[in-house]
Amino acid sequence: MTVFHWLLYIFLAVLTLIPLVRIDLFNVSEKYKTFKYLSMVIFVWSLIIGLRIVLTNYTVVYYLSLTINPLIYSFTVLTLISVMHFLEKRVPRILKVIFLTILILEIVLSYTNAYHQLILQIVPENISSYQDLLNAEYGILFYVHTAICYLILIIGLGSIIFRFYRNLVRDKDIVPFVLMIVSSFLGIAMNIIHIFVVEFVIDPTYITVVAVITLLYLIFLIRDLNIILKLGNNEFILDNLREIFLLVNHRGIIVAASEEFKNRFDFTCDHQVSFNEVKRKMSEKTVIFEDFCSIDSKFDNSKTYLNLVERDIKLPFLKQKGKFYIFYDDTDNQRNIFELNYVMTHDLMTKLYNRNHFESLEPEIEDNYDNYALIMFDLDGLKLFNDYLGHEAGDELLIRFSKNLTHITKDDDNLTAIRMGGDEFLMIAINKDMNDIEELIYELKSLCIDTDPLKNIGFSYGYAQNNFLNLPFKRVLREADFKLYSMKASRREQKETLTKYLKKFSKDNLTG
Numbered sequence: 160m161t162v163f164h165w166l167l168y169i170f171l172a173v174l175t176l177i178p179l180v181r182i183d184l185f186n187v188s189e190k191y192k193t194f195k196y197l198s199m200v201i202f203v204w205s206l207i208i209g210l211r212i213v214l215t216n217y218t219v220v221y222y223l224s225l226t227i228n229p230l231i232y233s234f235t236v237l238t239l240i241s242v243m244h245f246l247e248k249r250v251p252r253i254l255k256v257i258f259l260t261i262l263i264l265e266i267v268l269s270y271t272n273a274y275h276q277l278i279l280q281i282v283p284e285n286i287s288s289y290q291d292l293l294n295a296e297y298g299i300l301f302y303v304h305t306a307i308c309y310l311i312l313i314i315g316l317g318s319i320i321f322r323f324y325r326n327l328v329r330d331k332d333i334v335p336f337v338l339m340i341v342s343s344f345l346g347i348a349m350n351i352i353h354i355f356v357v358e359f360v361i362d363p364t365y366i367t368v369v370a371v372i373t374l375l376y377l378i379f380l381i382r383d384l385n386i387i388l389k390l391g392n393n394e395f396i397l398d399n400l401r402e403i404f405l406l407v408n409h410r411g412i413i414v415a416a417s418e419e420f421k422n423r424f425d426f427t428c429d430h431q432v433s434f435n436e437v438k439r440k441m442s443e444k445t446v447i448f449e450d451f452c453s454i455d456s457k458f459d460n461s462k463t464y465l466n467l468v469e470r471d472i473k474l475p476f477l478k479q480k481g482k483f484y485i486f487y488d489d490t491d492n493q494r495n496i497f498e499l500n501y502v503m504t505h506d507l508m509t510k511l512y513n514r515n516h517f518e519s520l521e522p523e524i525e526d527n528y529d530n531y532a533l534i535m536f537d538l539d540g541l542k543l544f545n546d547y548l549g550h551e552a553g554d555e556l557l558i559r560f561s562k563n564l565t566h567i568t569k570d571d572d573n574l575t576a577i578r579m580g581g582d583e584f585l586m587i588a589i590n591k592d593m594n595d596i597e598e599l600i601y602e603l604k605s606l607c608i609d610t611d612p613l614k615n616i617g618f619s620y621g622y623a624q625n626n627f628l629n630l631p632f633k634r635v636l637r638e639a640d641f642k643l644y645s646m647k648a649s650r651r652e653q654k655e656t657l658t659k660y661l662k663k664f665s666k667d668n669l670t671g
């Protein structure tokens with residue numbers, strides 16, 4: 160061989176060695192694991208080519224040359240299986256059995272070639288130089304072997320090229336498609352010339368195989384986030400992060416997850432799953448938010464609150480970007496915030512909204528609603544209950560009335576019950592007509608009436624409505640307040656009756 164041929168061979172042999180130096184990279188995903196066996200076969204092929212050139216025992220060289228046939232067949236089969244795994248397609252068991260059977264036949268026929276010469280029409284005794292092997296005629300089985308290998312290789316490379324073509328259409332990812340098309344056609348052309356026209360010193364099939372597989376590895380290495388992380392020695396850091404995180408490729412498919420994420424959500428990366436699909440499943444157990452303002456004001460104790468932070472990961476030779484999603488467990492903070500907001504906006508004794516919340520609603524209602532009503536209530540005899548029966552009895556009166564208010568408003572988002580302070584309550588009714596309001600008051604009265612004077616709840620009320628009149632909120636409130644006090648003044652007789660009863664009840668209890 161000339162110096163050029165030696166340099167070319169050394170360069171190709173080094174290329175076949177590189178994947179074996181970091182063979183652990185093939186273990187980052189199930190879809191790459193078969194490629195490590197493919198790399199081993201190609202490296203053995205390189206060794207045999209080198210040994211054939213330097214050895215002077217031509218019987219050994221003869222059988223080394225015949226070993227290349229089963230190696231090439233193994234390479235083509237492993238290429239097809241590797242591509243199928245990469246595309247996440249199942250290889251039928253029967254097909255594997257057929258492949259193995261043919262491999263056994265290849266091995267037997269190769270090592271018995273001296274007796275039948277159906278592969279290479281020469282015997283060891285007639286070889287006096289390496290050139291004799293190169294000049295030997297091929298037998299019929301060699302062409303059968305070549306046809307089988309070409310068929311398998313075309314299926315494998317065709318599948319991966321088709322995938323790259325789909326990526327080209329979808330992602331405008333032109334580099335892999337062009338590289339694979341050009342290298343495949345050049346390789347086929349060189350191999351046809353080698354077999355039928357002129358013999359090359361270094362088998363062009365070998366050159367093509369090394370070139371194509373190197374290109375495939377290169378494409379995988381610079382596009383796969385898992386491999387990028389492993390090459391950057393970041394996998395240890397990521398594995399030991401306590402945060403919940405996901406790595407997502409440019410198509411939205413999850414390629415890696417933290418151990419905390421896997422354990423918490425019983426998740427594995429064995430199959431291609433989209434980030435959106437996982438996020439939907441997570442929402443069954445969690446509240447995921449990026450903006451604190453987007454969280455529902457009602458805290459859900461059955462769910463975990465996760466603050467989502469998104470970061471872009473630039474991928475070489477791609478316009479698209481991968482994503483790094485990290486989830487911070489903010490459940491305790493959100494619970495504390497909710498509890499603080501609850502205290503600020505609720506009356507702790509009655510569990511109704513308080514005056515603070517009412518004042519925050521005032522501008523929202525005035526700006527956004529043309530039809531709303533304000534209904535004000537004032538309880539009869541709160542001071543009498545406090546004076547004659549004690550403050551516990553007065554508190555119980557407030558709580559019972561609040562429960563009745565809650566009962567008629569809880570299933571309607573257009574109704575809001577508020578304790579304004581003392582014995583004054585207010586109901587805000589959105590988009591209700593006069594009949595609706597009268598029915599609400601009637602239902603409340605029905606709930607408050609009791610034959611036992613101590614359990615009966617008397618109250619005055621007044622309501623006013625802004626029925627598309629564009630009235631100021633405060634004017635509607637003043638009108639409802641005026642009507643309330645008008646009714647309150649008319650209920651002196653009921654209050655006197657209640658006073659007499661409570662005095663007598665209190666006196667009887669004291670003397671009893």
